[in-house]
Amino acid sequence: MVVSLKEAKLYLRIDSDEEDTLITSFILTAEEICEEILRFPLSEFEEVPKLVKQALLYCIANMYEKREGSYYYMKNEGGGMAETIGIMKIILGNLRKESW
Template identity: 50%
Template sequence: MVTLEDTKAWLRVDSADEDALIESFIATAEDIVEGILRFPLSDYAGVVPEPVKHAIYFAVSKLYEERNELNTTELTDVLRTLLFAYREVEW
């Protein structure tokens, strides 16, 4: 849903040293966002709303910047707020 290049720009990372780590954070963030939305991101068929992309970028930035001290409850609370309008009632 988001590219490594765009995510690195969001994070302001210039080198390729942590590309694998950032890619793993992108996959994790997408899984978290899917869980909150209660549907797969692939349902967007290429037209992902900007707030959903921003939620993924936000999650990646929290995973990247706070990887040793991440407050997952805080992260999911913010993501639920960002994604509320797009969230399905149930899976």
């Protein structure tokens, strides 16, 4: 994993271990989303740029915050997954390849 569970929990300001499995799932999902945006595996980086880590943390935080998936968030508030991915595309745009 590019972002460790410890890093994610620090970013999310979580002290307990109760949601470690959930957060780990969010980390792996964020990495897959990031790879889809970049159009190459994160393992191709010799050293993962801080920009990529920030995009991953942003995605993890949004998934964590909106984990209930309530209709209220989907209808009345920004920050849904489509918006999250859009912002990640902006963050990662200069690293993105033309195609796989």
